[in-house]
Amino acid sequence: MKRNVTIAAITAAVLIGGGAAGAAAFADSDDDRDRAPATSAGSVGPADDKDADEAPDDRGDDRATAAKNVRVSLDRAVAAALKSAPGTVTGAELDADDDDHEGRTVWELDVRGSDGKWHDVAVDATSGKVLKTREDDDDRDRHAPRSSAVTLDRAAAAALKTAPGTITSIDLDDDDDGDRRGGVLRWDVDIEGKDGKQHELRVDAGNGKVTVDRDDDGDDRDGDDD
Known part of the structure; x- marks a missing residue:
């Protein structure tokens, strides 16, 4: 009314x-x-x-910031992670502004533990201190690749030979992503290059062969480094 x-x-x-x-x-x-x-x-x-x-994708800016802030190399981060959770590291990524750790730049690593479980390990990218170790029971991780003939350190070295710079992400992957390389076990590697460009590479997990997948001009490029 x-x-x-x-x-x-x-x-x-x-x-x-x-x-x-x-x-x-x-x-x-x-x-x-x-x-x-x-x-x-x-x-x-x-x-x-x-x-x-x-809005433009800000992933590139995040990677550039992470590369600028990092003081602890990938191999040091891997060593710290394996000391906390023994096993095999199958992935590592730099996070330039980690919400869980007061905005620090951290290495986030995936470890397939010797105990048969998956572990997430966070390592401070400035000090090398392990900030967190926890078990990861994600269903996707249960089916993720656990090892490869080409180890993470060998894949990283091969990728950096092709595109010198700072690795911001490396991950053992066998997902079929719809392209001709789908289903092949590989290391996916992102690098913030010394040339000022961002590079996405793939390293064959069986033979270590590097394929240049993409650079920051947005174009797919094929190139091999034996």
């Missing part, structure tokens, strides 16, 4: 005072939501969605 009276008042205001008076009357309605803007700082409207779709 109260809302009907309000609507009647709005109609009368429009007839008497014109469109401007009607708009003012509508702004004073009993529903606070009518006064709220279409979007706010914490909400996403149509324009925000469009901007989000067109």
